[in-house]
Amino acid sequence: MDAIYxxxxxxxxxxxxxxxxxxxxxxxxxxxxxxSNAISGITLVGxxxxxxxxxxxxxxxxxxxxxxxxxxxxxGGYLVTDRMLGMFKKKD
Amino acid sequence: MDTAxxxxxxxxxxxxxFVLGLKRLGSPATARSGNLMSATGMLIAVVVxxxxxxxLPWEYIITGMVLGGLIGASAARLVQxxxxxEMVALFNGFGGAASLLVGWTALYPAPGASGLLATVQGISxxxxxxxVLSILIGGVTLTGSLIAYGKLSxxxxxxxxxxxxQQVVNAAIVLGILASAVMLVQNPGFDSPWFYAVLxxxxxxxxxxxxxxxxxxxxxxxxxxxxxxxxxxCAAGFVLNNNLLIVSGSLVGASGxxxxxxxxxxxxxxxxxxxxxxFGAAKKSTTKVEGEPKPITAEDAYYILEAAQRVCIVPGYxxxxxxxxxxxxxxxDNLEANGCExxxxxxxxxxxxxxxxxxxxxxxxxxxxxxxEMDDINPQMSxxxxxxxxxANDVVNPAANEDEGSPLYGMPVINVNEAxxxxxxxxxxxxxxxxxxxxxxxxxxxxxLFGDAKESISTVVGEFSD
Numbered sequence: 001m002d003a004i005y006x007x008x009x010x011x012x013x014x015x016x017x018x019x020x021x022x023x024x025x026x027x028x029x030x031x032x033x034x035x036s037n038a039i040s041g042i043t044l045v046g047x048x049x050x051x052x053x054x055x056x057x058x059x060x061x062x063x064x065x066x067x068x069x070x071x072x073x074x075x076g077g078y079l080v081t082d083r084m085l086g087m088f089k090k091k092d
Numbered sequence: 093m094d095t096a097x098x099x100x101x102x103x104x105x106x107x108x109x110f111v112l113g114l115k116r117l118g119s120p121a122t123a124r125s126g127n128l129m130s131a132t133g134m135l136i137a138v139v140v141x142x143x144x145x146x147x148l149p150w151e152y153i154i155t156g157m158v159l160g161g162l163i164g165a166s167a168a169r170l171v172q173x174x175x176x177x178e179m180v181a182l183f184n185g186f187g188g189a190a191s192l193l194v195g196w197t198a199l200y201p202a203p204g205a206s207g208l209l210a211t212v213q214g215i216s217x218x219x220x221x222x223x224v225l226s227i228l229i230g231g232v233t234l235t236g237s238l239i240a241y242g243k244l245s246x247x248x249x250x251x252x253x254x255x256x257x258q259q260v261v262n263a264a265i266v267l268g269i270l271a272s273a274v275m276l277v278q279n280p281g282f283d284s285p286w287f288y289a290v291l292x293x294x295x296x297x298x299x300x301x302x303x304x305x306x307x308x309x310x311x312x313x314x315x316x317x318x319x320x321x322x323x324x325x326c327a328a329g330f331v332l333n334n335n336l337l338i339v340s341g342s343l344v345g346a347s348g349x350x351x352x353x354x355x356x357x358x359x360x361x362x363x364x365x366x367x368x369x370x371f372g373a374a375k376k377s378t379t380k381v382e383g384e385p386k387p388i389t390a391e392d393a394y395y396i397l398e399a400a401q402r403v404c405i406v407p408g409y410x411x412x413x414x415x416x417x418x419x420x421x422x423x424x425d426n427l428e429a430n431g432c433e434x435x436x437x438x439x440x441x442x443x444x445x446x447x448x449x450x451x452x453x454x455x456x457x458x459x460x461x462x463x464x465e466m467d468d469i470n471p472q473m474s475x476x477x478x479x480x481x482x483x484a485n486d487v488v489n490p491a492a493n494e495d496e497g498s499p500l501y502g503m504p505v506i507n508v509n510e511a512x513x514x515x516x517x518x519x520x521x522x523x524x525x526x527x528x529x530x531x532x533x534x535x536x537x538x539x540x541l542f543g544d545a546k547e548s549i550s551t552v553v554g555e556f557s558d
Contacts, residue, residue, distance in 0.1 A: 002218070002333060003218050006329070006330055006333065006335065006338060009335050009338050009339060010326060010338050010342055013338060013339040013342035013343060013346075014342045014345065014346050016111065016342075016343070016346075017114075017342050017343040017344075017345065017346025017347060018346045018349075018350065020111065020114045020115055020343070020346075021114065021343075021346055021347040021350045021351075022350055023115075023118045024114075024117045024118055025118070025119070025120075026354075026438070026440060026446070026447060026450070026465055027120060027438070027447060027450040027460055027463055027465075028117055028120060028123055028447060028450070029351060029354075029445075029446035029447030029450075030176055030180075030445055030446060030447035030448055030450065030451045031117070031123060031127070031447070031451070032117055032347060032351070032446075032447070033180050033314070033315070033318050033347075033348075033351065033445065033446065033447075034176070034179075034180055034183070035113070035114075035117065035127055035130060036114075036318060036322065036343065036344040036347045036348070037180060037183045037184060037187060037318065037321070037344075038130070038131070038134070039110055039130060039134070039322075039340050039343060039344050040184075040187040040321045040322050040324075040325045040340065040341065040344045041134070041187060041190070042134065042137065042325055042336060042337055042340040042341070043187065043190040043191050043194060043324075043325045043328050043337065044138055044190070045137050045138060045141045045334065045336060045337065046191075046194045046325075046328045046329065046331075046332045046334055046337055047148070047156075047190060047193070047194055048138075048141050048142060048145070048146050048147070048148055048153060049141065049145055049146070049147045049148070049332065050147070050148065050193075050194050050197040050198065050332070051147065051148055051197050051200065052147035052148060052149070052202070052203060053149045053203070054203030055200055055202070055203055056200045056201075056282070058200070058282070059197050059200035059282075060148065060149070060152055062193045062196055062197045063148045063152065063156075063193070063194075063197050064148070064152040064153075064155060064156045065156070065189075065193050066156075066189075066190045066193035066194050066197065067148065067152070067153055067156030067157060067160065068155075068156040068157075068159050068160040068163075069160065069186040069187075069189050069190040069193070070160065070186075070187070070190040071156060071157050071159075071160025071161050071164060072160040072163045072164040072167070072183070072186050073164070073183050073186050073187050073190070074134055074138075074160075074164065075160065075161045075164030075165050075168070076163070076164030076165065076167045076168045076179075076183060077164070077168075077183060078127060078130070078131040078134070078168075079164065079165055079168035079169070080167070080168035080171060080176075080179065081127045082124065082127055082128070082131075083168060083169070084173070084176075084451055084454070085120070085123045085124040085127055086124060087451070087454040087455050087457075088120040088123070088124075088450075088454045088460050089454070089457065089459055089460065090120070090121070090459055090460065090461055091459035091461050091462060092459075
């Protein structure tokens with residue numbers, strides 16, 4: 001049942017994604033990519049729960065590496081997107 | 093309150109914030125607040141998970157987050173706008189790697205279980221399949237992105253690397269991945285030799301899919317890898333039964349696919365054509381371009397521009413390389429002060445990633461409402477007194493409209509040749525990335541302004557101030 005339920009969410013989310021993204025204008029495509037990069041850093045949430053004390057030491061190291069890489073994506077992605085979007089100005 | 097319930101409620105809030113954040117990216121006026129919303133969603137998800145569910149020991153979590161935060165923040169602060177494509181490529185790779193590692197970690201038995209019990213009972217077939225997918229997609233994204241990074245940052249040659257039997261080797265790798273995946277799913281475990289086979293072959297496959305793709309096709313590749321990094325997060329979500337990972341991963345996956353599609357359309361090529369053949373390999377131009385280019389000096393260019401009422405500037409990657417965006421803005425200011433109307437025509441594949449030119453011009457303080465998309469500017473092109481092409485070539489090649497023998501034929505281009513006068517700023521008469529001759533350069537109304545784009549424009553700007 002889990003498999004069906006998760007796939008259900010997957011399919012709906014993909015359709016939602018298509019609807020949302022197709023409305024983003026070409027001028028914002030670079031910030032869109034860096035911003036979605038940041039969102040894909042959501043793996044951080046998975047990395048935090050991936051291994052626990054008592055697990056094989058190797059698993060702990062792998063989990064820590066996952067936390068590091070995902071945090072780079074989250075922090076770097078949101079900051080650089082903000083930096084870019086701050087530059088977009090309308091003619092005054 | 094029930095922990096699981098609390099976490100799930102928080103995840104719903106996060107998902108809503110991600111969706112609203114993307115929705116606000118629909119206009120440059122609301123985009124920045126949208127990004128902030130999305131970041132808030134992420135913060136909620138991470139904090140709630142840390143408070144309620146953190147399993148990894150604290151010292152490990154803190155080490156990882158501090159290290160990652162420092163690297164991410166300094167990268168975001170220091171990166172040059174010209175280098176955004178490399179940075180996004182690298183970040184795609186990190187996202188893929190994180191999902192790969194989460195999948196890998198899931199192969200280790202939970203504490204308490206031991207021996208046969210742990211490996212047999214711990215992982216259901218469904219979970220095992222999702223673990224394999226997470227390692228596979230994550231691995232391909234990681235090495236593919238690293239190669240893309242190498243090509244974009246010119247740490248390696250950006251030319252397409254092709255050899256005979258490449259397709260056969262790739263097919264063998266795919267079969268190898270499938271076979272090892274089947275074996276690993278039947279008996280999952282971190283010490284299985286099949287795990288190492290899946291891991292190694294996935295990493296190898298990532299390299300193999302990106303090396304045959306040439307520099308000019310990089311916008312497609314990073315958009316595609318962007319999509320993969322989202323799908324990898326999705327796969328990790330399936331591994332951990334976490335629906336926030338699935339929702340966010342799907343949003344990113346959809347975004348990458350749409351961008352890939354837009355880039356392919358703008359080059360009039362199918363995705364499989366981009367992925368499996370180096371540019372120009374299939375077709376050589378059948379018609380020869382005849383005529384002599386007519387050079388012009390910056391001084392003479394100034395006199396024409398001074399008299400112009402409407403000027404359209406067409407930037408390409410060459411503008412980024414010459415770091416000319418700031419002097420271009422100065423030129424724009426001078427022209428406008430002179431009563432001239434200035435617009436910028438942006439081709440979808442100008443630059444090395446979708447939207448790259450827009451960011452570079454935004455950095456130089458060019459208002460975004462003066463950046464016009466190709467389809468909107470083309471009908472106005474015949475009203476332009478002067479079109480200035482800066483470091484663009486293939487995207488303004490009229491052969492794409494007229495010459496059926498040209499490899500570019502059918503690709504939508506900016507019709508600068510319809511403007512009254514065209515200035516082309518170029519270092520030399522070298523062909524563009526596609527290696528195709530450009531009849532624009534010998535056109536009746538074209539004047540070539542040879543030399544470094546930044547210097548040429550500076551000279552013209554200097555004439556204005558005198």
